[in-house]
Amino acid sequence: MSETEENLKKPKEPLFSKKNKKLITDPLSDNNPITIQVLGICSALAITVQVEQAFWMSISVVFVMVFGNLIVSLLRNLIPSRVRIIVQLVIVASLVIIVNEMLKAFVPDVSEKLSVFVGLIITNCIIMGRFEAFAMSNKPFPSILDAIGNALGYAWILLAVAFVREVFGSGKIWGYEIFGSNLPGEESGLYEMGYMNNNLMILPPMALIVVGIIIWIQRTQNKDLVEEH
Amino acid sequence: MEESTLDIFVKAIFSENMIFAYFLGMCSYLAVSKTVKTAVGLGAAVIFVLGITIPINYLLENYVLQEGALEWLNPAYGKNGENTIDLGFLSFIMFIAVIASMVQLVEMLVEKFAPALYGALGIFLPLIAVNCSILGGSLFMQDRQYSTIGDATAFGIGSGIGWFIAIVAIAAIREKIRYSNVPPALRGLGITFIITGLMGMAFMSFMGVKYGEEKDDSKKEQVETSQIINSKMQK
Numbered sequence: 001m002s003e004t005e006e007n008l009k010k011p012k013e014p015l016f017s018k019k020n021k022k023l024i025t026d027p028l029s030d031n032n033p034i035t036i037q038v039l040g041i042c043s044a045l046a047i048t049v050q051v052e053q054a055f056w057m058s059i060s061v062v063f064v065m066v067f068g069n070l071i072v073s074l075l076r077n078l079i080p081s082r083v084r085i086i087v088q089l090v091i092v093a094s095l096v097i098i099v100n101e102m103l104k105a106f107v108p109d110v111s112e113k114l115s116v117f118v119g120l121i122i123t124n125c126i127i128m129g130r131f132e133a134f135a136m137s138n139k140p141f142p143s144i145l146d147a148i149g150n151a152l153g154y155a156w157i158l159l160a161v162a163f164v165r166e167v168f169g170s171g172k173i174w175g176y177e178i179f180g181s182n183l184p185g186e187e188s189g190l191y192e193m194g195y196m197n198n199n200l201m202i203l204p205p206m207a208l209i210v211v212g213i214i215i216w217i218q219r220t221q222n223k224d225l226v227e228e229h
Numbered sequence: 230m231e232e233s234t235l236d237i238f239v240k241a242i243f244s245e246n247m248i249f250a251y252f253l254g255m256c257s258y259l260a261v262s263k264t265v266k267t268a269v270g271l272g273a274a275v276i277f278v279l280g281i282t283i284p285i286n287y288l289l290e291n292y293v294l295q296e297g298a299l300e301w302l303n304p305a306y307g308k309n310g311e312n313t314i315d316l317g318f319l320s321f322i323m324f325i326a327v328i329a330s331m332v333q334l335v336e337m338l339v340e341k342f343a344p345a346l347y348g349a350l351g352i353f354l355p356l357i358a359v360n361c362s363i364l365g366g367s368l369f370m371q372d373r374q375y376s377t378i379g380d381a382t383a384f385g386i387g388s389g390i391g392w393f394i395a396i397v398a399i400a401a402i403r404e405k406i407r408y409s410n411v412p413p414a415l416r417g418l419g420i421t422f423i424i425t426g427l428m429g430m431a432f433m434s435f436m437g438v439k440y441g442e443e444k445d446d447s448k449k450e451q452v453e454t455s456q457i458i459n460s461k462m463q464k
Contacts, residue, residue, distance in 0.1 A: 038418060041255040042361035085358060086329045093322040101318060116368035119321050123361045125256040204250055205429035212415070212422035219414035227417030 023145040027153035029222075033126045034157045035215045036225060040126035043117050044158055045207040051174050054162035056110045057117065058155035060099045062148070064121055065130065068092050069147035072135040079136075088131045089122065096121050126154055161210045169201030234383045236440040237375070241387030243435035247362045248395040249428060254362030258396050259421060261353070268400035269393075274353045276389030278335065279366050282328050283385030286367040287378050289327065294320050324367045332358045362392055399425060 033039045040061075047053045071091050072079075079087050100118045103111040111118070121127070130150055135143045166172055171179040171191075180189015182197065200206055219225045232240075247253045254275070261271045292298055296315035297308030305312045336354040340347045357363060366388050375381045402424055411420050 035418070038259050039256055041259065042253050042365075045252040045255070085355070086326075086333075089325050089329055089358070090322065093325050097318060097321050100321070116365060116372055119324075119368045120253070120361050120365055122321060122325055123359050123364045125359060125361075128359050203430075203433065204252065205426040205433070207252070208422045208426035208429065212419050212426065215419040215422065216412075216415050219419065223413075226413050 020142060020145050023142060024149035024152070027146075027149040028156065029153075029218070030225070032153045032157065032218075033129070033150050034154060034211070035218055037126075037129065039129045040124045040154055041211075043120045043124055044154065045161070045211065046204070047114055047117050048158060048162040048165055048207050048210075049169065049202055050113075050166050050172075051159065051162045053110060053113055054158045055174075056103065056107060057114060058151070058158050060096075060103065060118060061121060061124065061126070061154055062151040063099055064092060064095045065127055065147040065151040066144055067095055068127055069130060069135040069143040070140055072131045073138060073140045073143035076136050076138075084136070085128075088128060092122050092127055126150055157211070157214065160214065161207060164210050165201045165206060168198045169206075171195075171197050232380075232440060234377075234380050237380050238383040238387040239438070240440060241384050242391040242394070243432065244438055245388075246391040246395060246432055246435075247365065247388050248392060248425070249432040251365065253365035254360045254392055257356055257360050258392075258399070258425075259418065261356075262396055262400040262403055262421070265397060265400045265404060267353075268396045271353045271356070272389075272393030272396045274357055275360065275362060275392050276386060278328075278332060278354075278357050278363055279385040279389035279392075280382065281335065282331050282363060283366050283370055284378055284382045285327055285331065286324050287370055287375070287381040289323055290320065290371050294323060320371060324371075325364060328363050328367070329358045362388065395428070398428065 027033055031037065034041060034044055043057065047057050068088075068091055072088060075087075096119065099121070100111070103114070103118060130146060134146045138146070163173070166174075167178070171177060171182060177189075179195060180191050181187060182191040241247075244250070248255065248258055257271060262268050290298075292301065294316045296317060297306065297310070297313050298316075299314050300307030300310070303312075304310055306314045332354055336347075339354070366385055369388075370381050370384060373384075375384060399421065403421065406420065406424075415423070
């Protein structure tokens with residue numbers, strides 16, 4: 001009752017009000033899920049060796065987040081708070097199964113490379129975090145915007161890290177050789193002049209260090225984000 | 230390649246460490262590693278839950294989910310039967326349901342029978358249901374198809390111990406780094422990432438450890454390690 005009365009009193013909010021726009025733009029930089037909220041790192045780092053994998057991973061996360069946030073937000077008044085984690089996990093798991101089957105059907109080679117990490121979207125903390133922090137207490141439309149914002153915030157970090165690692169690690173972007181061929185015996189382009197790929201970039205630890213550097217750059221530009229210790 | 234149970238155990242702790250090789254469970258690893266005491270609590274809870282859920286999920290995988298695994302119900306459902314059943318697509322939802330309910334169950338049992346342990350682990354147990362390393366452990370177990378339940382349990386406990394070592398180590402480093410002069414913008418999260426990266430490099434030296442039958446064939450070993458390293462590389 002009280003809710004409907006409130007709705008009558010308030011003038012109707014425009015579809016893309018300032019508040020709603022903020023929901024999308026905030027997570028891209030100042031409230032980025034990876035670099036500021038520290039969520040969803042698990043799956044973010046392991047699949048950033050190539051841009052292609054990172055791209056498909058981002059698409060999957062965008063899909064799961066938008067629909068998950070929408071469903072949770074629609075069900076928010078029906079979910080008992082004691083079992084909410086399990087309910088949320090079941091919703092995410094069903095969405096991830098859909099994504100996994102789609103990837104297997106349309107991009108089988110990428111699906112093979114992503115292996116267990118598609119399944120790990122279920123426990124991706126960004127998704128659970130947004131369910132808890134936003135979708136459980138907001139209406140469907142803002143929840144969708146929040147999901148899009150956070151998923152894109154996740155996606156751009158993923159793609160940036162993958163870009164750095166693929167360019168310096170294997171001299172390619174999306175599988176295309178940009179520095180020339182480095183096959184032994186028929187080197188061309190930069191490799192002919194003695195350029196070498198930095199194999200360290202392909203190894204897991206460099207993903208962490210690249211993200212660390214992105215965080216460094218971001219916090220140097222925005223002093224408010226600096227932590228005490 | 231034949232691997233003994235001990236090989237699987239040691240491999241899970243060191244060369245295939247959950248955090249340094251696969252980045253699983255990073256969220257809680259970064260969030261709960263400010264002091265050694267809490268890190269020990271969470272690490273112990275992870276060992277505990279991994280040690281319980283992986284054998285259960287192993288049984289589920291082998292007797293329910295795999296293609297033809299329902300043979301014990303009716304030979305027609307078996308791999309060579311006329312009505313082969315493959316429930317593999319359900320594995321995500323089954324695994325996560327097992328994990329969530331086991332965590333809840335363990336929490337209740339511990340609270341009832343071991344209040345002291347509950348005091349130590351209490352607040353961490355609910356967090357664990359959404360720890361990537363738990364589900365990751367089950368998915369890796371499914372991926373690698375261990376031959377016996379003993380191997381799967383060894384893998385589970387080993388991964389848990391590996392995770393424990395990693396979080397306690399980073400917590401100790403973070404406690405000390407408070408006294409160092411870190412550039413302001415790197416403080417907190419940034420430096421933790423970079424230190425984890427460096428620790429990961431140190432842990433990569435364990436990849437040279439030789440396991441099982443590879444001992445007599447060093448070439449095989451090299452191929453194997455480079456496969457681990459480049460498992461995500463384009464072929």
